[in-house]
Amino acid sequence: MVQYPMTATGAAALRRELEQLKNVTRPEIVAAIAEAREHGDLKENAEYHAAREQQGFCEGRLQDIEAKLSNAQIIDISKIANNGKVIFGSTVTIVNVDTDDEVTYKIVGDDEADIKLNLISVSSPIARGLIGKMVDDEISIKTPGGTIDYEIINVQYIA
Template sequence: MNQIPMTAAGAEALREELTHLKQVKRPEIIEAIAEAREHGDLKENAEYHAAREQQGFCEGRIQEIEGKLGNAQIIDVTKIPNTGKVIFGVTVGLLNIDTDEEVTYQIVGDDEADIKNNRISVNSPIARGLIGKTVDSEVEIKTPAGLVEYEIISVDHK
């Protein structure tokens, strides 16, 4: 299976979620199933069926996280020398040449992407257009709104 690039922070967040699911959520669901069983006939027991469904979702998410962590290629960008080149994990400062608007994006793995917090997937059109470029380069990025020209004004390894 292919390795999935992930920042150290992203891997830690998945490990925390996994611990919570195994140590908190799983026991809660098992208790809910036991309680619902005590209510008698399981055929028409909504609480029992809801708890079993929750258990399925929980176990599925546990397997999904374990799979992702098992295939994770954890990249700690703070340990990589900053050459001014855009690579996975860096935070890139961009200047929109047409509007003079500045934006900052961190390039992260698919699971970590969160546009509200300016974290974009390494597989997004913007990130793909930036990877390998260097500070002071001008790049054209194809966006849903059309071509946008940016100047790379900073590359931070934080």
């Protein structure tokens, strides 16, 4: 059985999406299919075929979310004592050794990752390079543009 590491926030977001799909989206699709059926010949009924396709996507996403939640390993970082070590769920501030550019990332599960919000997947190259390191450690991360050296300047365990 594959365990999906997930923050408590990420698990809550998946539960909200699941409820939305079950209680709002699915009934809307069923109603759209019923309405399209009333239009007659299903072979050339674009609305019917679009609704059926939407239903397939919805059901697939429902199964995906249910599987992930049933195999979720929910990690509440705020309940772990901070020893300065980078672990799943931690918020890490790093500085580029060459440019002094500073950036803060939170290491989260694959479904929660959103680079625009500085949420990086635990399986991303940056996160893999950070996990297990400590404050003041220097790391080298291979990027498409070459290897970049960073120093870890802060590690927080915040939810």
